[in-house]
Amino acid sequence: MFIAKAPVEEVIKLENNIYILKIFVPEIASIIKPGEFLNVKVTDSCFPLLRRPFSVCDVEGDFIFLLFNILGEGTKILAHKHRGDLIDLLGPLGKGFNLDGKFDTAIIAAGGLGVAPFPYFIREIGNKKEIKSFIGGRTKTDVITYGMKNITISTDDGSLGIKGNVVELLGQSIQKLKTERIKVFACGPSAMLRNLREFCISHNIECEASTECAMACGFGICQGCPIESVNTPERYKLVCKDGPVFNIRDVII
Numbered sequence: 001m002f003i004a005k006a007p008v009e010e011v012i013k014l015e016n017n018i019y020i021l022k023i024f025v026p027e028i029a030s031i032i033k034p035g036e037f038l039n040v041k042v043t044d045s046c047f048p049l050l051r052r053p054f055s056v057c058d059v060e061g062d063f064i065f066l067l068f069n070i071l072g073e074g075t076k077i078l079a080h081k082h083r084g085d086l087i088d089l090l091g092p093l094g095k096g097f098n099l100d101g102k103f104d105t106a107i108i109a110a111g112g113l114g115v116a117p118f119p120y121f122i123r124e125i126g127n128k129k130e131i132k133s134f135i136g137g138r139t140k141t142d143v144i145t146y147g148m149k150n151i152t153i154s155t156d157d158g159s160l161g162i163k164g165n166v167v168e169l170l171g172q173s174i175q176k177l178k179t180e181r182i183k184v185f186a187c188g189p190s191a192m193l194r195n196l197r198e199f200c201i202s203h204n205i206e207c208e209a210s211t212e213c214a215m216a217c218g219f220g221i222c223q224g225c226p227i228e229s230v231n232t233p234e235r236y237k238l239v240c241k242d243g244p245v246f247n248i249r250d251v252i253i
């Protein structure tokens with residue numbers, strides 16, 4: 001784990017309040033894996049006090065890309081950074097996705113900003129496996145396709161793609177998908193992950209999901225990010241240290 005003061009290369013505004021932060025941070029870019037995250041101190045001052053966690057969205061050479069929307073004060077400050085501003089980063093943190101294993105097709109299931117970890121995931125998988133992306137949003141402006149591949153879309157209100165949620169979308173394709181050796185990789189709102197967990201258990205599909213919760217330290221010291229765990233000796237695991245990516249069967253979301 002490194003603490004770096006890294007210069008901003010660029011802040012790119014995508015549509016609808018979505019931003020990409022490109023940061024020059026070779027020491028972390030060279031070792032970070034898909035699904036791992038950075039804990040970002042957005043200012044040098046005491047406010048906001050706590051670091052903010054962000055999944056690595058992509059890596060290109062010495063640069064790391066983060067994808068975020070403006071939610072509160074921290075992300076607002078990040079969106080207004082300029083080239084050359086230094087950002088205090090801690091990372092790589094957490095355990096990411098397991099890209100190896102007995103599957104030929106990676107099914108990505110992402111809701112809203114849940115696409116964030118997948119551009120790098122797709123880049124790292126390369127041609128080793130097939131990729132199929134199922135992306136959902138409440139409405140068409142919530143659907144983010146940045147860096148994604150082989151996309152099928154759903155929206156709750158039917159304004160883009162199929163009307164319904166991502167799990168329903170997967171359900172419609174499951175018979176066809178199950179002719180391949182698949183594994184699901186997911187990230188999105190808790191309600192989506194809860195539905196997906198039931199779906200994957202009932203269809204006996206392997207699934208790894210990136211979970212979210214409020215965090216402080218980001219590396220297992222403050223005990224502030226417990227998640228209830230099943231099928232393991234411990235009753236709770238820590239999202240920052242044992243996750244954020246878990247086998248979806250092993251945690252109660």
Ligand SMILES: Cc1cc2nc3c(=O)[nH]c(=O)nc-3n(C[C@H](O)[C@H](O)[C@H](O)COP(=O)(O)OP(=O)(O)OC[C@H]3O[C@@H](n4cnc5c(N)ncnc54)[C@H](O)[C@@H]3O)c2cc1C
Nearest residue numbers: 052053054055067068069071072073074075116212213244
């Ligand atoms: C492992 C991990 C990876 C993440 N990756 C990304 C990412 O790639 N892109 C991204 O945009 N966001 C990501 N997040 C969420 C991100 O950390 C929060 O959106 C960010 O901290 C908000 O900071 P803020 O100061 O702008 O908002 P705050 O002022 O801190 O919060 C604004 C509002 O959002 C709520 N909120 C804050 N954090 C979360 C959260 N984690 N889940 C649900 N609600 C929250 C608060 O309760 C409050 O109501 C990730 C979170 C975790 C734990």
Ligand code: FES
Nearest residue numbers: 216218220223240
């Ligand atoms: S955020 Fe401190 S233990 Fe997880």
